[in-house]
Amino acid sequence: MPSVLIKNGTVITMDRARRVVERCDILVEDDRIRAVGDVGASCDGGADRVIDATGCIVIPGLIQTHVHLCQALFRGMSDDMELLDWLRLRTWPLEAAHDEESIYYSALLGIAELLRGGTTCVVDMETVNHTENAFRAIAESGIRAVSGKVMMDWGDDVPEALRETGEHSIVASVELADKWDGAADGRIRYAFAPRFAVSCSDWLLREVGRIAARRGAYIHTHSSENRGEIEIVEAERGARNIIYLDRVGLLGPRTILAHCIHLDQSELDTLKRTGTHVAHCPSVNLKLASGIAPAPEMLDMGINVGLGADGAGGNNNLDQFVEMRLAALIHKPRLGPTVMPALRVLEMATRGGATALGMEDEIGSIEPGKKADIVLLDLRKPHASPGACADPVSRVVYSAHSSDVVMTMVDGQVAYGGGQLTNIDESEVLDRCDEAIVRLARRAGLAR
Numbered sequence: 001m002p003s004v005l006i007k008n009g010t011v012i013t014m015d016r017a018r019r020v021v022e023r024c025d026i027l028v029e030d031d032r033i034r035a036v037g038d039v040g041a042s043c044d045g046g047a048d049r050v051i052d053a054t055g056c057i058v059i060p061g062l063i064q065t066h067v068h069l070c071q072a073l074f075r076g077m078s079d080d081m082e083l084l085d086w087l088r089l090r091t092w093p094l095e096a097a098h099d100e101e102s103i104y105y106s107a108l109l110g111i112a113e114l115l116r117g118g119t120t121c122v123v124d125m126e127t128v129n130h131t132e133n134a135f136r137a138i139a140e141s142g143i144r145a146v147s148g149k150v151m152m153d154w155g156d157d158v159p160e161a162l163r164e165t166g167e168h169s170i171v172a173s174v175e176l177a178d179k180w181d182g183a184a185d186g187r188i189r190y191a192f193a194p195r196f197a198v199s200c201s202d203w204l205l206r207e208v209g210r211i212a213a214r215r216g217a218y219i220h221t222h223s224s225e226n227r228g229e230i231e232i233v234e235a236e237r238g239a240r241n242i243i244y245l246d247r248v249g250l251l252g253p254r255t256i257l258a259h260c261i262h263l264d265q266s267e268l269d270t271l272k273r274t275g276t277h278v279a280h281c282p283s284v285n286l287k288l289a290s291g292i293a294p295a296p297e298m299l300d301m302g303i304n305v306g307l308g309a310d311g312a313g314g315n316n317n318l319d320q321f322v323e324m325r326l327a328a329l330i331h332k333p334r335l336g337p338t339v340m341p342a343l344r345v346l347e348m349a350t351r352g353g354a355t356a357l358g359m360e361d362e363i364g365s366i367e368p369g370k371k372a373d374i375v376l377l378d379l380r381k382p383h384a385s386p387g388a389c390a391d392p393v394s395r396v397v398y399s400a401h402s403s404d405v406v407m408t409m410v411d412g413q414v415a416y417g418g419g420q421l422t423n424i425d426e427s428e429v430l431d432r433c434d435e436a437i438v439r440l441a442r443r444a445g446l447a448r
């Protein structure tokens, strides 16, 4: 069984007691953490590989509970717009223009950024077509992902290539779930992904609720991001978004809702009662002028909240360190400086994500028995120093940059280290992505 000893780091365990342990070793055997503490002396000579973490901070792999790998290619193509225009004028036409190769390289581009930035697990929403190729990229890259094809059978301004019948959407989703759920040694899981109530028929949403319940499958969708979206849902379905999603059977402990910005008290109560999880996406909510989600209020109520960057088409990065810093900052003017301390934010970015996936016994902290999803940060740099007296959690949330990540391990495998991605040819991906976006922009009528 291959073993790796990560030696002598300052380990932010995020265990139940939230212990931070200095001069701490981590022994990894195969895909799991075997021991945490002073294990170096007993097995130094025995480990197949020793990684010296002296001077480094070690954190659990970051978990992003809402991204779109298929939009990584659209970075910089759709700035300074609000959500519904951003979808209708840019994102849908570009998604409609995707082909098998462009989906594959878009996913690899997004994953390259994620692994370089310490994200080891994502909840991903693809587009209508070619999702197989995103799964292929996820499998090859080494990242952990819950993903699924987007479902949309309703609404105006949807390009021809993204229009599908509800029946086709269900059949295609079930086929993908049968093939990919549990693939790549369990690193890949499937989520049914109706885009949002604006682009899904009542029939489709009810079918997704029924099938996901029968299979025990994840549901991943957007809700209550934008006031215009809420007005459309109220006019067409006769209820506020969250109340409607509950009515059609979409809410529950296997469901992750992205955004949840504009909620009334009855909607908050419904999220709590159903055990539904929320993905807080502060950057994109600011950039699309959507608003600020009541994440602190949700956490106070006992609603589980994870953190995510959403797509690079809207964000324009997939950087969990930016999301952590913003999640810590944006609520303070409204609710005071103590409302989102660094530890609460790091909890969202690690344990909160694990809980959203029902994987709290597998990922989200550095503890014996858990999957070895581990990130090393080198913060011996001016922007994060001095470190001698500062709280390590504060340094990670308030000072660190994603470029401070020096090693990202997923499932016991080093996916990024020594400045190199193990399984991704980065320069090839960058070249192919430049070619692909030219092709897609031309097809979508968006070429400059």
Ligand SMILES: [Zn+2]
Pocket (backbone or CB within 6 Å): 066, 067, 068, 222, 258, 310, 311
């Ligand atoms: Zn999204």
